[in-house]
Amino acid sequence: DVKVTQSSRYLVKRTGEKVFLECVQDMDHENMFWYRQDPGLGLRLIYFSYDVKMKEKGDIPEGYSVSREKKERFSLILESASTNQTSMYLCASSLRPGNTEAFFGQGTRLTVV
Amino acid sequence: DAKTTQPPSMDCAEGRAANLPCNHSTISGNEYVYWYRQIHSQGPQYIIHGLKNNETNEMASLIITEDRKSSTLILPHATLRDTAVYYCIGPISGSARQLTFGSGTQLTVLP
Numbered sequence: 476d477v478k479v480t481q482s483s484r485y486l487v488k489r490t491g492e493k494v495f496l497e498c499v500q501d502m503d504h505e506n507m508f509w510y511r512q513d514p515g516l517g518l519r520l521i522y523f524s525y526d527v528k529m530k531e532k533g534d535i536p537e538g539y540s541v542s543r544e545k546k547e548r549f550s551l552i553l554e555s556a557s558t559n560q561t562s563m564y565l566c567a568s569s570l571r572p573g574n575t576e577a578f579f580g581q582g583t584r585l586t587v588v
Numbered sequence: 589d590a591k592t593t594q595p596p597s598m599d600c601a602e603g604r605a606a607n608l609p610c611n612h613s614t615i616s617g618n619e620y621v622y623w624y625r626q627i628h629s630q631g632p633q634y635i636i637h638g639l640k641n642n643e644t645n646e647m648a649s650l651i652i653t654e655d656r657k658s659s660t661l662i663l664p665h666a667t668l669r670d671t672a673v674y675y676c677i678g679p680i681s682g683s684a685r686q687l688t689f690g691s692g693t694q695l696t697v698l699p
Binding site: 510517518519520533534565569573577578579580581 | 620622624626629630631632633634637675677685686687688689690691692
């Protein structure tokens, strides 16, 4: 089975801190995605990547950056965390562009205080 | 902009079939429709996808209208564990990279 692993299940950070959320997949998938999920707003795409060192903005990239140095790892970076970035963050991967049978991690609940 | 339309919520009696509709009137060419569900506190889970023919797997059936502008996900014998938000996603082309979710349908299976 495909496994998508997010480094933390719960995280508490202070305003202004630099925050790294890590995601690793073990099935050699080309596509990787980062979403945030908030009550009443559903899943919103932050960034995605279809190859190593390639990235594209999703619907809400402001305040975030990403890094994909290796195929299996996709990192989401909050350069200076703010309270409005308190959310559930979900990582996903899929085999290749056009194949969107995506597999999701368990999520990281980030609280910025 | 959302490319699919789903009712925000539905109820279904346990043991009955749950029929979840989705409108994707802008679909064209070789574009697919995908269905996912998200059980509370978990990441979304892929269910099924289709192009023009009806599809069935161990989880559900997908019925696509002849004009392909709408589809229905069918859970043949809903259980309490099927209570979840169901997302219809599409149209998705064969070269699509982005995967964007809409609001989905909250299905509540009642005992």
